[in-house]
Amino acid sequence: MSERPHTIRYEAGVPVYRYSSDPAVPPISVMRFAHDGRPGYGTPHIHDFPVLLYVDRGTPGEQEHPGLARTGDVYVVAPGAVVDGRTVTMDSAVGVLFDPAALGDDTRAPWPAWRAHPLLFPFLHGTPSGLLRLYVPAQRQPLWENTIAAIEDELSTGRAGYRQAAAAHLTLLLVDIARLAVDVVGDLQRSNESVLADVFTVIEDRFTEQLSLRDVATTIGMTPAYLTTLVRRRTGRTVQDWILARRMSEARRLLTDTDLPINDIARRTGIPDPGYFTRMFRREHQMTPRIWRTRSDVA
Known part of the structure; x- marks a missing residue:
């Protein structure tokens, strides 16, 4: 991504970040996090766009039990909610940030809730922290790691059709989120x-x-x-x-x-x-x- 999300305003002293408004910037980006002193992300803040934050939690007790499968979490970050990065272990974390317009013409908006796009239901989870934490089973971790890497590759090379390819990979992640969050989606659908x-x-x-x-x-x-x-x-x-x-x-x-x-x-x-x-x-x-x-x- 050629331009990072930036603060556009403050709400009750909390910075609000929005996705780039430059039409030359792809509507999807990937950010890798670490405890490297990057400002802003370890303090309460608001995103004005959807975010998927994938965290590789490694293998629990891998030194004592080298055969155990690795595990991971994915956080579904609700737009407009105050989130606190200090509640998440950011080592080995990677964020997939996107403008819903990446999903097609029927979602041409910063946050197209009026379109009720089925793949965006999990972002309406309403969790007070703004973070819906979902467990990623070991067998699904390669999907997340490989798909995120594929998005990064498309964005970095900029080959013909890279935006469409990156959007296709994003769709795979959103489909998996819908499956991981089946109870959340079900509640929304039942309540209509x-x-x-x-x-x-x-x-x-x-x-x-x-x-x-x-x-x-x-x-x-x-x-x-x-x-x-x-x-x-x-x-x-x-x-x-x-x-x-x-x-x-x-x-x-x-x-x-x-x-x-x-x-x-x-x-x-x-x-x-x-x-x-x-x-x-x-x-x-x-x-x-x-x-x-x-x-x-x-x-």
Whole structure:
């Protein structure tokens, strides 16, 4: 990855990291961790994107029992939740960080919960620590180690089709996560996340309008305060955050795929004031819409 995740803001003093907004940066990256003094990752922080953290725990008692199988853990890091790296042994840990857009056009957003992508259900686990710890049996460790190595190889060589190849390897890991977290996924499917489904359906249907939290709450029959608490507890973000995320997703699509003027794109994303649209886009992406369009043209 040519650009590391970087702090974009603080929430109650906790740094929030986001994935690179540069369209030239691949939507998947791999980071290997060790106790090497790297700042930030050993203290409480928030990721604004999904993370898989694989930890090779080695062979328990390998000096006394050299024949024992090695074991591992994988942590499913929920976007928007406060996590504390000090609770995880980071030696031999490797993180797979990704923008859900890597999974295809139906997930073109920083966190596309309204699409209810089945492979992303485990990231909605709601664990208070933000970390869902899953045990990786010895027989599945080669899958994790080899697949992560394959992603690294694709990203480092940059051969033709490397993004698609890296995404295919990521999909294998997400499929395995779904299998390891079958109870978590089952709970979500049984509960049907009906309220979230309703919220994101309203956002999807009406984000091009002047849509507010009160509009969403009224449509699904809840008070704004209760809806805010429920959505934040489950996703780590507010309804307003999701409305803006959907609008920015559409803005990026229109900037990349069309030649529409910025003013027209603003109106089509439910923000009739072009100046306010540009300010929101700059806040979310650290660049203006025009610069985004220029960089996506050369990516």
